[in-house]
Amino acid sequence: ACFMPFCTPCATSGTTPTSGRLATTLQPHARGAGVAMTQAEREETLILLAGRQVPAANIKVAIYGGGNFGTAMACVLGRKGVQAALVVRKAAVCEQINEHHINPYYQSDLLLPKTVTATLDPQTAFADADFIFHAIPVQYSRESLLKVAHLIPPDVPVISLSKGIETSSLMMMSELLPEVLGHDRPFAYISGPSFAAEIVQGMATAVTVASTDRDLALDLMALFTSNNFRALYTPDVVGVEVGGAVKNVIAIAAGMCEGLGLGTNAMAALVTRGCAEMRRLVVSLGGESATVFGLSGVGDTFGTCFGPLSRNRMVGYRLGQGEALEDIVSSMSEVAEGVATSGALARLVRQQVKGYRRDLKYPILLGVAKILEGELTPAEGLKNLMEMPLKLEDHW
Numbered sequence: 207a208c209f210m211p212f213c214t215p216c217a218t219s220g221t222t223p224t225s226g227r228l229a230t231t232l233q234p235h236a237r238g239a240g241v242a243m244t245q246a247e248r249e250e251t252l253i254l255l256a257g258r259q260v261p262a263a264n265i266k267v268a269i270y271g272g273g274n275f276g277t278a279m280a281c282v283l284g285r286k287g288v289q290a291a292l293v294v295r296k297a298a299v300c301e302q303i304n305e306h307h308i309n310p311y312y313q314s315d316l317l318l319p320k321t322v323t324a325t326l327d328p329q330t331a332f333a334d335a336d337f338i339f340h341a342i343p344v345q346y347s348r349e350s351l352l353k354v355a356h357l358i359p360p361d362v363p364v365i366s367l368s369k370g371i372e373t374s375s376l377m378m379m380s381e382l383l384p385e386v387l388g389h390d391r392p393f394a395y396i397s398g399p400s401f402a403a404e405i406v407q408g409m410a411t412a413v414t415v416a417s418t419d420r421d422l423a424l425d426l427m428a429l430f431t432s433n434n435f436r437a438l439y440t441p442d443v444v445g446v447e448v449g450g451a452v453k454n455v456i457a458i459a460a461g462m463c464e465g466l467g468l469g470t471n472a473m474a475a476l477v478t479r480g481c482a483e484m485r486r487l488v489v490s491l492g493g494e495s496a497t498v499f500g501l502s503g504v505g506d507t508f509g510t511c512f513g514p515l516s517r518n519r520m521v522g523y524r525l526g527q528g529e530a531l532e533d534i535v536s537s538m539s540e541v542a543e544g545v546a547t548s549g550a551l552a553r554l555v556r557q558q559v560k561g562y563r564r565d566l567k568y569p570i571l572l573g574v575a576k577i578l579e580g581e582l583t584p585a586e587g588l589k590n591l592m593e594m595p596l597k598l599e600d601h602w
């Protein structure tokens with residue numbers, strides 16, 4: 207009934223582990239469909255979860271993208287004994303990881319577990335994998351996946367670790383992955399406050415696993431959970447994906463607030479109102495408003511806006527300090543997803559959200575897009591927020 211090879215409950219019940227998903231799979235969720243679990247489903251899920259056991263050494267995963275986050279997630283699994291193959295692009299990176307257990311570009315002072323290896327050969331890595339993780343920035347995901355789609359065996363679950371909206375299609379990963387890899391495959395989406403730098407140091411971290419396939423989500427929870435890493439499940443893919451995309455844009459706004467020296471009151475107000483916009487968008491696109499109060503919503507927003515580690519927040523800070531966006535982006539070796547996602551979100555709101563005066567309902571998201579497009583300065587953007595028509599503090 208699950209994806210784990212040698213899963214104890216499946217083995218004892220005589221089920222062939224690779225026989226695929228059974229009746230517990232939830233209905234596929236499209237934008238606009240409700241996703242809240244019934245009480246009976248919740249109880250059944252908890253019972254199923256209690257029976258999950260993971261013989262980590264028997265599990266192989268492939269991680270497509272050996273950047274900051276791919277490396278960190280390989281560490282989490284590798285430390286549990288899972289054999290994690292990072293699919294990388296550079297021979298030098300491959301050699302350093304396999305011979306010296308170091309990724310020279312990301313977390314280079316970290317010694318990777320010996321269970322983490324690297325390869326330039328996606329075909330072998332994907333053919334061997336029980337799970338395939340995707341850790342490539344959203345704007346490069348389609349091009350990267352199209353190169354390897356034919357090498358990904360049918361039925362192997364693909365799990366996205368990326369957060370954002372593709373500018374060319376306005377798709378989130380939950381739309382992009384099925385479009386490129388086929389709709390019949392099981393997919394899941396991991397999101398939440400999970401900075402790579404803290405994960406690799408073994409600092410406590412909790413994330414959300416979103417999937418319409420409950421068996422897959424439960425397997426992933428069991429696969430990841432350790433003393434310092436927890437994964438919690440929700441079927442609300444839309445809520446989780448919108449949260450991950452929007453929080454990076456709110457983080458740019460929060461960084462600007464700090465860069466302008468506006469103080470704690472302004473920052474707290476901005477982040478709170480940003481989360482209200484996140485909630486509006488989640489509900490408009492068919493997700494659950496409660497998801498916004500979870501790890502992938504306010505959890506990731508708080509970590510990204512108030513902590514020191516976010517690249518998106520740093521982009522906003524430097525903008526607030528008066529630097530030009532082009533100079534900031536060209537000086538960075540890593541991707542701040544919120545920069546591209548901001549414009550995509552603004553177009554998504556204009557195209558897909560119905561209703562009167564959308565500009566009054568999404569002033570922060572639309573305002574950040576205007577600042578990044580050079581139509582407003584950060585100071586003008588804030589002034590606009592303070593001069594908005596008076597309204598109720600509702601969340602709609």
Ligand SMILES: NC(=O)C1=CN([C@@H]2O[C@H](COP(=O)(O)OP(=O)(O)OC[C@H]3O[C@@H](n4cnc5c(N)ncnc54)[C@H](O)[C@@H]3O)[C@@H](O)[C@H]2O)C=CC1
Nearest residue numbers: 271272273274275276341342346368369400401402540541
């Ligand atoms: N770094 C972090 O702490 C976290 C990152 N994420 C998400 O994970 C995703 C990946 O982020 P990171 O690993 O931090 O990014 P990164 O910039 O550190 O690494 C990106 C990886 O993608 C690969 N790649 C393949 N094709 C590429 C192309 N055409 N251009 C650029 N890179 C290409 C790179 O070689 C590299 O291995 C993003 O969506 C990010 O939002 C999510 C949670 C935490």
Ligand SMILES: O=C(CO)COP(=O)(O)O
Nearest residue numbers: 398399400401516517518
């Ligand atoms: O998503 C992240 C932490 O959860 C990483 O955020 P940044 O991309 O802003 O560094």
